[in-house]
Amino acid sequence: MYNSHTGKQSSRKSPIWKNLQGTPRQPTNVECRYYVMRFMRDIIHDPAPAFEKKFDKRKEPVVYIQEHIDEVKLEWAEFVNKQLQNNN
Template identity: 50%
Template sequence: MYNSERKRKGRNSVMWKNLAGIPPQPSNKECGYFIMRYMRDIIEDKDLSLFPVKWERRGSSHYTQADIDQMRNEWAKFVVKAYV
């Protein structure tokens, strides 16, 4: 049963937790491409033995506009190949 059905007030605001190791996102426009690039980097990493330590250090790195554009191009090629 939902809080509103029981006439209880829920949480006032969303509580976000910033995780160590995630490069900062430059703007809100590229968020999907940014996430896809980050997930691809994790998936392509062959050595996951020191995963938390290694990815925590990546927090100081940044994805450039060229990195985001590369992800955008890969996504567009996939969509064209799969659906056109």
């Protein structure tokens, strides 16, 4: 995207975007950052390289319960706390 914005030619192919029907959906618009972080975490920890197939085949989206969201919040808080301690 940077190359196309700056007018530079790239030897890479353009990305192919896929809309996966079974991806998690947040119930309101206030949890989006935690949903994205949890989804990214699930992708990273998934041992199967074709994670998109898992979410594309679902008829209903994955729903994260509050415990899943709280787990991401705790991991984020621990990470930030560690960074703050390392900078002092």
